[in-house]
Amino acid sequence: MVAPACHHHLHGHGPCCCGSPLLQQFHRRIMADLSRRHFLGGSAAMLALFAGLRAPRLVAEPSRQPRGPLLLTGLRLFDGSGTPPREGVALRIEEGRIAAILSAEEGTRLEMEGERIDCGGRVVMPGLIDAHWHSTLAAITQAAAMTADVGYIHLVAAREAERTLLRGVTTVRDAGGPAFALKRAIDEGLVAGPRIFPSGAMISQTSGHGDFRMRHEVPRGSTTSLNEIERQGVATIADGEAEVLRRTREQLMLGASQIKLMAGGGVASTYDPLDSTQYREEELRAAVAAAEDWGTYVMTHVYTPRGIQRAIRAGVRCIEHGQLADEESVRMMAGEGVWWSLQPFLMDEDANVYPDEARRESQRRVSEGTERAYALAERFGVKTAWGTDILFSPQNTPSQGRQLAKLTRFYDPLTVLAMATGNNGELLGLSGPRNPYPGRLGRLEEGALADLLVVDGDPSQSLDFLADPEPHLRLIIKGGRIYKDSLDQARA
Numbered sequence: 508m509v510a511p512a513c514h515h516h517l518h519g520h521g522p523c524c525c526g527s528p529l530l531q532q533f534h535r536r537i538m539a540d541l542s543r544r545h546f547l548g549g550s551a552a553m554l555a556l557f558a559g560l561r562a563p564r565l566v567a568e569p570s571r572q573p574r575g576p577l578l579l580t581g582l583r584l585f586d587g588s589g590t591p592p593r594e595g596v597a598l599r600i601e602e603g604r605i606a607a608i609l610s611a612e613e614g615t616r617l618e619m620e621g622e623r624i625d626c627g628g629r630v631v632m633p634g635l636i637d638a639h640w641h642s643t644l645a646a647i648t649q650a651a652a653m654t655a656d657v658g659y660i661h662l663v664a665a666r667e668a669e670r671t672l673l674r675g676v677t678t679v680r681d682a683g684g685p686a687f688a689l690k691r692a693i694d695e696g697l698v699a700g701p702r703i704f705p706s707g708a709m710i711s712q713t714s715g716h717g718d719f720r721m722r723h724e725v726p727r728g729s730t731t732s733l734n735e736i737e738r739q740g741v742a743t744i745a746d747g748e749a750e751v752l753r754r755t756r757e758q759l760m761l762g763a764s765q766i767k768l769m770a771g772g773g774v775a776s777t778y779d780p781l782d783s784t785q786y787r788e789e790e791l792r793a794a795v796a797a798a799e800d801w802g803t804y805v806m807t808h809v810y811t812p813r814g815i816q817r818a819i820r821a822g823v824r825c826i827e828h829g830q831l832a833d834e835e836s837v838r839m840m841a842g843e844g845v846w847w848s849l850q851p852f853l854m855d856e857d858a859n860v861y862p863d864e865a866r867r868e869s870q871r872r873v874s875e876g877t878e879r880a881y882a883l884a885e886r887f888g889v890k891t892a893w894g895t896d897i898l899f900s901p902q903n904t905p906s907q908g909r910q911l912a913k914l915t916r917f918y919d920p921l922t923v924l925a926m927a928t929g930n931n932g933e934l935l936g937l938s939g940p941r942n943p944y945p946g947r948l949g950r951l952e953e954g955a956l957a958d959l960l961v962v963d964g965d966p967s968q969s970l971d972f973l974a975d976p977e978p979h980l981r982l983i984i985k986g987g988r989i990y991k992d993s994l995d996q997a998r999a
Contacts, residue, residue: 570699570989572988572989573600573622573989576599579623580597580614580615581629584596584608584631587951592630597613598959602987603988624992626961626994630961630962633948633950633958634677634959635675637679637701637895637927638680638934640681642684646667646670646904651663668701669700670904672700674907675983678702678958679703680764683742683767684706684709684741687762704943706766710768711744712745712785751790751793764935766804768808770823773808788821801940805824806848809826810828825847825848828848829847830849830880834887846890846934853874881918895907909973909974912973958986960983
């Protein structure tokens with residue numbers, strides 16, 4: 508399927524459509540409706556968009572809270588560290604956390620009120636964490652955004668949140684966009700979905716990767732009002748240290764768990780070419796300082812060595828993309844302990860098809876860079892995160908698990924699985940006191956949040972079972988609550 512052409516950068520599975528006229532009109536409609544709702548009824552009226560929503564499920568089964576403590580027996584435990592699965596253990600879950608890891612014998616002898624689930628020798632593993640996801644815009648097409656009612660657009664996002672959870676992704680780090688309302692709706696139990704670590708609006712310089720204005724909107728005067736993209740919280744333009752400081756603090760005020768800045772160009776961009784370097788070092792430092800004052804960190808969209816190195820010198824803690832990095836840049840990442848959030852941007856079945864040679868060439872450069880990036884990350888021991896960055900591509904959201912499984916071409920399966928569980932959980936921990944879900948994520952150990960999967964598959968051999976989640980993910984638990992149970996066994 509050929510996706511509709513867009514005018515901004517490639518997100519691996521298709522071009523980023525963030526700055527297209529279609530999306531700009533879509534955001535104007537969203538903001539007009541939300542502003543009207545807020546004026547008439549306040550925040551409750553805005554949240555009412557989600558009230559009573561029950562999205563279609565991949566399995567016809569309601570979620571449920573176990574009756575008291577939950578004991579999982581008959582399992583092999585992959586704890587998220589990357590070590591092979593352990594046998595002869597049992598898990599006790601209580602009040603949404605892992606209360607204890609017991610021996611199989613202890614589990615058999617334990618007398619308790621609650622539920623026992625025999626996993627039938629299957630692997631129990633932490634829920635997956637997608638470190639680069641766009642919760643609001645992953646599953647909406649350009650055509651739907653242009654023609655649908657605003658309520659429908661919100662329903663699509665909520666439905667996709669549930670489907671994301673049922674693919675085994677129990678947590679996402681939202682890499683930019685208005686995800687605060689959806690996060691709240693999920694946390695309050697109005698809809699099912701993963702935990703969301705929101706970044707809020709992407710912060711960009713004028714002419715940067717988050718400047719989505721049309722040409723007729725330039726120049727911007729000192730008294731010119733914000734454009735619709737900025738008002739609705741997708742992106743915001745900030746030039747100079749003072750403006751960057753203000754916009755960063757605004758996102759923190761709204762509840763951002765980390766800050767997202769645009770520090771370089773993208774593929775097939777209208778204004779900012781792929782090789783452009785964005786933000787002066789002092790501007791980046793202003794955002795880093797504001798984030799650090801709140802106990803959290805800055806992540807940056809950037810591809811090139813010059814942009815990567817500038818971001819690292821400014822104190823940025825996580826590089827998003829970076830597929831054109833050279834050895835010097837990767838050495839800097841490793842030396843400074845900077846995270847590298849990579850996505851499998853490859854010219855494969857999940858990539859978009861471009862009609863013109865210029866964008867195909869840019870796509871080729873990024874794809875080749877992806878191959879080099881994973882090799883360099885492993886060679887220099889850089890802390891590497893996994894994310895998908897699916898945006899505006901509902902045809903690609905079902906491939907989320909496959910985007911992880913394909914990384915076995917670069918690493919052994921257990922290393923890949925650790926990247927999407929324990930490693931990504933460590934990355935999320937950089938948000939410190941801004942962490943909206945205090946507790947250990949991505950690991951199955953005493954005291955950790957009880958987000959886990961029971962799977963038909965052997966992760967020490969292959970991760971192909973993640974590419975087809977419906978038959979292979981037998982039990983999905985988030986926060987101790989069961990969202991899917993297709994295990995065939997008697998309950999004690």
